[in-house]
Amino acid sequence: MTKPRYLIYLHGFNSSPQSLKAQQVHDFLTENQPQINLIIPELAVNAHEALSQIKQIVDNIKSQHQTANIGFVGSSMGGFLATKCSEFYNTKAVLINPAVAPYRLIKHLIGEHTNPYSGKSFSVTEQDGEELAKLHFDNIASPNNFWVLLQEGDETLDYRDALALYQGSRITLEPLGDHGFVGFNRFLHAIVEFLFEN
Known part of the structure; x- marks a missing residue:
């Protein structure tokens, strides 16, 4: 029996x-890979809260399957969070212009x-920076689990x-481009292959 597949997309700051x-x-998964379950949480601004959200999602999935x-898949700050979660759960992650030391x-x-x-207002404080500093890491335990798009x-x-x-x-490094990563959708088929190849 095929293992159920879940792609968790983590958006960036703000x-x-x-x-x-x-x-x-x-849209890509809906049209091409409808059997993959996509989860796109609305992440808390605070990194600790966001990590708790993501771990709750993963733990819920694992309790069922x-x-x-x-x-x-994580973009910018989402790439930082995806790295933390990938290392914790030993899963694959694709990072798009990831934040390294946010x-x-x-x-x-x-x-x-x-x-x-959303139009929602929020504030960023020095305490947010202090909490982020505690989450900082200087090396990757499982580099083979990552594909980094820069x-x-x-x-x-x-x-x-x-x-x-x-x-x-x-690592895929392209000249020019921007922080949003111009032409991201070119990689969607390859991203799915990387994440879920046996």
Whole structure:
């Protein structure tokens, strides 16, 4: 019997399940791989809360289907969270312009924000940075579990940080592009193959 397959998509900071890449994943799976269960949680801004959300989802899946095949796709901050969860559960993950040391960015983000999708307001504090610093990691235990998609034109993050951290992982580095990763949908078929190949 085929193991049930779950793809968990993790959006970035101040993003949403309604984001372009999340919807591209949804549309691709609906049309091409309807047997894969897609979960796109609306993640808490606080990283600890977001990790708790994700682990609850995975634990719920495993309580129903112990042998379920679970893969992560994470963009930016979602890439950081996907890395933490992939290492914890020993599952595969595809990371799109992932945040490597997000605690370093907090000082630029402290203050009030409005989510462009939901219209909800929230604030980022120094404490958020301190909590992120506690989650920081300097190396990857299972580099073979990761495929990292990077574009040199990323205006938010330095792609070289990810190149250094994910040594030994599968890496696709493209010139130009931007933080959203131009042309992401070109990779969807290959992403599904990477996550769920036997």
